Amino acid sequence: MIIDGHVHIGTSVFFHMEADADFLVRLADELGFDKLFVTELNALFYDMREGNDALARQIARHPDRLIGYVSVPTPRLGQRAVDEVHRCYEKYGFRGMKIYSHPEASIAEPGTAALLEAAVEYDMPILAHTTPDECDYLMAQVPHARLLMAHMGGHPYAYGDWHRAVMVAKKHPNLLLDTASSQIDNGMLEHAVAELGPEKILFGTDMPLLDPHTQLAKVTGADISDEAKRLILGGNLARLLGLN
Amino acid sequence: MRIDINACFGHWPYWDSPGKTADDLVALMDRNGIEQAACISLRGMFISWRDGNIETLEAAKRFADRLIPMATISPFLGGNGDALRRCIDAGMRGVRLYPSFHNYPLDSAFVDDICTTAAACSIPVMIPTRPMMNWRFKSLAVESVGAVAARHPGTSILISGPNYLVEYQALVKVMQRCPNVFYEISCLQGFESVCKLVAEVGAERVLFGTGAVLNYPACNVSKLENARITGEQRAAIFSGNAHRLLNLGSR
Numbered sequence: 187m188i189i190d191g192h193v194h195i196g197t198s199v200f201f202h203m204e205a206d207a208d209f210l211v212r213l214a215d216e217l218g219f220d221k222l223f224v225t226e227l228n229a230l231f232y233d234m235r236e237g238n239d240a241l242a243r244q245i246a247r248h249p250d251r252l253i254g255y256v257s258v259p260t261p262r263l264g265q266r267a268v269d270e271v272h273r274c275y276e277k278y279g280f281r282g283m284k285i286y287s288h289p290e291a292s293i294a295e296p297g298t299a300a301l302l303e304a305a306v307e308y309d310m311p312i313l314a315h316t317t318p319d320e321c322d323y324l325m326a327q328v329p330h331a332r333l334l335m336a337h338m339g340g341h342p343y344a345y346g347d348w349h350r351a352v353m354v355a356k357k358h359p360n361l362l363l364d365t366a367s368s369q370i371d372n373g374m375l376e377h378a379v380a381e382l383g384p385e386k387i388l389f390g391t392d393m394p395l396l397d398p399h400t401q402l403a404k405v406t407g408a409d410i411s412d413e414a415k416r417l418i419l420g421g422n423l424a425r426l427l428g429l430n
Numbered sequence: 431m432r433i434d435i436n437a438c439f440g441h442w443p444y445w446d447s448p449g450k451t452a453d454d455l456v457a458l459m460d461r462n463g464i465e466q467a468a469c470i471s472l473r474g475m476f477i478s479w480r481d482g483n484i485e486t487l488e489a490a491k492r493f494a495d496r497l498i499p500m501a502t503i504s505p506f507l508g509g510n511g512d513a514l515r516r517c518i519d520a521g522m523r524g525v526r527l528y529p530s531f532h533n534y535p536l537d538s539a540f541v542d543d544i545c546t547t548a549a550a551c552s553i554p555v556m557i558p559t560r561p562m563m564n565w566r567f568k569s570l571a572v573e574s575v576g577a578v579a580a581r582h583p584g585t586s587i588l589i590s591g592p593n594y595l596v597e598y599q600a601l602v603k604v605m606q607r608c609p610n611v612f613y614e615i616s617c618l619q620g621f622e623s624v625c626k627l628v629a630e631v632g633a634e635r636v637l638f639g640t641g642a643v644l645n646y647p648a649c650n651v652s653k654l655e656n657a658r659i660t661g662e663q664r665a666a667i668f669s670g671n672a673h674r675l676l677n678l679g680s681r
Contacts, residue, residue, distance in 0.1 A: 201595070202595060203621075340564075340565065341565060342565045344565070345565055345566045346564040346565030346566040346567075347566060349445055368563050368565070368593055368594070368617075368619040369563055369564050369565065370563060370619075370641075370645045370646045370649040370650075371447075371562070371564055371644065371645060371646075372447060372448060372449060372458075372642065372643055372644055372645055372646050372647075373445075373446075373447060373448040376448065393621060394621045395594070395620070395621060396594075396619050396620065396621060397619055397620065397621055397622065397623060397624075397653055398621075399652045399653055399655075399656040400619055400649045400650070400652060400653045401649075402652065403646065403648040403649045403651070403652035403653075404646055404648075404649055406648065407462070407646050407647070407648025407649065407652075408646065409448075
């Protein structure tokens with residue numbers, strides 16, 4: 187089973203992205219992906235309630251293929267953000283939470299703990315676009331949260347430092363790494379698997395921002411065992427979400 | 431056939447990269463169905479372009495049917511057009527410039543000398559805006575490479591490094607303005623970017639590259655194999671354009 191753990195739906199003028207459920211499922215069919223774990227761009231960058239509601243409608247078109255993250259623009263929304271996590275779990279059954287750290291508004295703040303605790307209450311994995319050091323801070327605050335470090339350091343704000351991502355993930359049992367990134371550094375997955383084991387690495391593409399074929403080949407072409415690839419490509423996320 | 435226009439071997443000072451030797455590079459090529467690769471020794475990027483070029487030529491001699499030697503050169507240690515000409519006489523098929531790593535500006539008499547010599551000898555000048563697609567390396571502005579191309583319309587300028595969004599748009603603008611600009615795809619990670627780029631500038635100036643040994647070659651093989659372009663365009667990008675640009679018919 188292949189599960190893409192990092193997919194976007196909706197529209198973003200900054201990222202030049204526009205995608206609906208039908209488009210994503212067509213892509214998944216071409217790529218041989220069984221399920222897509224999806225975050226909605228409006229919810230993540232503008233109006234969380236409107237965006238999460240839109241995601242629920244999109245998931246309803248392909249409920250067997252799409253899984254929803256409740257997205258929150260910033261933990262600085264405080265109780266409103268916490269309430270949104272409760273609402274989206276209870277009303278829509280979303281299975282994960284997506285949060286995003288900006289240089290302009292870091293998520294490495296004491297106020298984020300309440301949001302992480304809300305996700306913990308529903309056993310939601312938390313996909314966090316953030317830096318390794320911010321993850322270090324958050325895991326110290328809420329060590330029982332299951333945090334997925336989006337891009338494993340491979341984005342501009344984190345300076346592409348996947349070594350640091352691996353070092354921090356090694357410190358925290360519940361911190362996992364997401365493979366989605368522009369970076370395709372030879373040896374990065376071999377290093378992560380050797381240091382952490384394949385159980386702590388999850389496959390993601392960041393489509394339709396990034397080319398999914400490139401992202402898939404990063405895992406399938408890596409010099410790691412077939413069992414490690416199976417776990418990374420879907421086994422780990424299936425276990426986390428209790429899927430068959 | 432696949433010709434990788436952007437390969438290298440050697441030590442990488444930022445982390446323990448798994449491929450260090452020309453043998454490692456050829457093994458990676460074998461695993462990924464790549465017949466030939468234009469390469470440099472990283473010694474030329476970090477220590478001495480003279481010694482690096484010697485290593486590159488030795489590797490290309492050992493793997494004569496697989497590795498195509500590319501020179502690198504800087505104004506330090508006596509680099510100039512005459513030195514490049516000697517590299518070409520020794521068998522180099524192109525030259526790569528690393529202004530960020532060799533500490534000189536693109537807007538310089540040295541760059542003009544290299545471009546003039548390259549044009550006279552019919553070899554391309556490759557200018558990577560970043561050494562690989564890793565965000566820790568600050569990128570040169572694509573427009574600054576475009577300015578070199580505009581100053582030297584008779585020189586084939588091969589750009590690598592631009593990725594998606596604003597970098598991609600700058601690249602397209604430069605390629606549309608300068609017919610002597612070519613582009614190598616290893617850092618182009620945006621959704622369906624190869625297809626979009628071919629639609630904007632044609633397939634004749636787009637080249638397959640992997641950035642091996644620093645990058646996973648499989649990623650760029652898959653990117654191009656799955657791009658929504660014609661078979662003819664794919665063949666041109668995988669090898670035909672490199673064959674022409676590097677003048678491999680005369681090898």
